[in-house]
Amino acid sequence: MPRFHCPIPLSAGAELELPAAAARHVQVLRHQPGDAITLFNGEGGQWSATILRMGRSDVAVKVGAFEDVEREPARRxxxxxxxxxxxxxxxxxxxxxxxxxxxxxxxxxxxxxxxxxxxxxxxxxxxxxxxxxxxxxxxxxxxxxxxxxxxxxxxxxxxxxxxxxxxxxxxxxxxxxxxxxxxxxxxxxxxxxxxxxxxxxxxxxxxxxxxxxxxxxxxxxxxxxxxxxxxxxxxxxxxx
Incomplete structure (x- = not known):
């Protein structure tokens, strides 16, 4: 599933507009309303999400469930x-x-x-x-x-x-x-x-x-x- 960095607070059920960089990336990949994507904000874990609306320069999504996925090495x-x-x-x-x-x-x-x-x-x-x-x-x-x-x-x-x-x-x-x-x-x-x-x-x-x-x-x-x-x-x- 396509993954996008979304460096803002995320929570299950929230409806929000993606930051500009993530929105451009979604548009470049020609996603459409209803498509499922994955979001992560860099603080650990990731969220499922569904695209609600595709504007000329904005993308609205609904955030789904949080997945407590950690793929970092044990040693920093x-x-x-x-x-x-x-x-x-x-x-x-x-x-x-x-x-x-x-x-x-x-x-x-x-x-x-x-x-x-x-x-x-x-x-x-x-x-x-x-x-x-x-x-x-x-x-x-x-x-x-x-x-x-x-x-x-x-x-x-x-x-x-x-x-x-x-x-x-x-x-x-x-x-x-x-x-x-x-x-x-x-x-x-x-x-x-x-x-x-x-x-x-x-x-x-x-x-x-x-x-x-x-x-x-x-x-x-x-x-x-x-x-x-x-x-x-x-x-x-x-x-x-």
């Missing part, structure tokens, strides 16, 4: 990454959302090719949030990961301690430990935050700053992975 995994260039960031956001990431933090780093600020950064953040929403609509996820505003890695590191009790930096420098070993030392549901670099990785100074901030330097193995591959590999490795 947060990703902070130096933004890869071109369409790779879109791809990374999409696949991370499909895999159940809890949040995404785009970062400017020394080796970043993509540089964003002001209105352009805000537009990109909004675009990536839409990519995450679409991925959740497709994969059945009922909790949409938050895509945070673009930040500078050094400033972000100073305020990252509250995000997760276990924080790891994907590092190519000496002194790393296998990620699998570090994860085995923690309860299976301990939230984890991963910091990874863009093309070219983190600089030596950024790697050192992360370690000073309490990040455990970890490795995914002997191969050097692309930026987007490394972040997703860490995400999958941490899931139970």
């Amino acid at each position: 995994v947060h990703l902070a990454m130096g933004m890869p260039a071109n369409e790779r960031m879109d791809w990374l956001v999409e696949k991370a959302a499909e895999l159940g990431v809890a949040s995404l933090q785009p970062l400017h780093t020394a080796h970043s090719v993509l540089r964003l600020s002001g209105e352009r950064a805000a537009k990109k953040q909004g675009h990536w949030q839409s990519v995450a929403v679409a991925a959740c609509e497709q994969c059945g996820g009922n909790r949409v990961p938050a895509v945070r505003p673009v930040a500078d890695v050094a400033a972000w590191l100073r305020d990252s301690g509250h995000i997760a009790p276990l924080r790891c930096v994907l590092s190519l420098a000496d002194g790393t430990r296998p990620l699998s070993e570090v994860l085995r030392e923690q309860p299976a549901d301990t939230p984890v935050l991963f910091l990874s670099g863009p093309e070219g990785g983190l600089s030596a100074q950024e790697d050192a700053l992360a370690r000073t901030a309490g990040f455990v330097p970890v490795t995914l193995g002997p191969r050097i992975l692309r930026a987007e591959t490394a972040a997703l590999a860490a995400l999958v490795s941490a899931q139970v």
Whole structure:
């Protein structure tokens, strides 16, 4: 059944108009009054619904029964990454959302090719949030990961301690430990935050700053992975 993100309060029996983005999506798919759809607002679970009316730019629905469906991983995994260039960031956001990431933090780093600020950064953040929403609509996820505003890695590191009790930096420098070993030392549901670099990785100074901030330097193995591959590999490795 088609699924649509509806980030407003939902309750069984309510009749309401869908938010603009969901309404456009319903219209693009050429649904008609009487069609059954599924709604989720990102707070967990989902609702059945029936289309009541299709206007030129609005769609009215009646909300049906609530389904307490949870498809999220037992361990909350947060990703902070130096933004890869071109369409790779879109791809990374999409696949991370499909895999159940809890949040995404785009970062400017020394080796970043993509540089964003002001209105352009805000537009990109909004675009990536839409990519995450679409991925959740497709994969059945009922909790949409938050895509945070673009930040500078050094400033972000100073305020990252509250995000997760276990924080790891994907590092190519000496002194790393296998990620699998570090994860085995923690309860299976301990939230984890991963910091990874863009093309070219983190600089030596950024790697050192992360370690000073309490990040455990970890490795995914002997191969050097692309930026987007490394972040997703860490995400999958941490899931139970």
